[in-house]
Amino acid sequence: MLFDKIELEADEQVLKTVRKHWFVIGVELLSALFFALMPVWLIIALAIFPTTFSFVWVILDTNFSLYVLGSAAWVLLALLATFAIWTHYYLDLWVVTDRRIILVDQITFFSRNVSVFRLERMQDIEFKVSGIIPTLLNFGTVKAQTAGAHESNFTSTGLPDPRGLQSVIQQAMDKRLNTLHAMPDQVNH
């Protein structure tokens, strides 16, 4: 499991685990499902316009088993694509702990990016909710800036309750900085 591989530090606590909003995955899954059912749409279209596509019925009649096999293959491949979408959604996450933010970005099956940002190095965290649907469903983009190189900035789109996430990170940052000021020997521990 993932948390065994991340190897949390001693006494480190996970405050929040965030995945993209359900609307984001919902739209992707519905699109995939629509394509998966393409053979069914084809049959429905043929049933609605039987005279226009009469020659297709003749072809289907002579090669029906091949059509069913092709349809099953199509649905199976579309389902595999759907499960790939689900996997990328589920394995793509933010883990906010009381010491750092861990970003797991599952781009494809063979492309995975894991970034770790320590809270004491965070400088600014902002969120943006743009559009009607994101406003109504409360999801948006969270952008964070860390001290150091420009490449240390990170942005993630489609996160649920971005205001709440910002608040959790801000509180964790403040708490962490207070702890470090009280006990400077804790830096990087």
Added chain:
Amino acid sequence: MEEQIANMDPFSGMTDLMSVGEVSLLVFYLVLAIYVIFTGIFYYHWQAYSTDKRATYLTYVTYAVTTVPLVLMMAVITFIL
């Protein structure tokens, strides 16, 4: 008319080269290979990177319930019908 339809049949040229049974077999083995490879990669990713055992279990069950009948159906069409 029938001749016209036969000319429009996308499978007519193909069946001169291969029989319908051979085409079915080729499609079946090709899809089966993709399915087996994908299943291996899919299983590895969920075992290695998931954070929730229950979600992993539900995903495996859904995957099996939706895909295995399709593979079996393809096998029946290819080898029996």
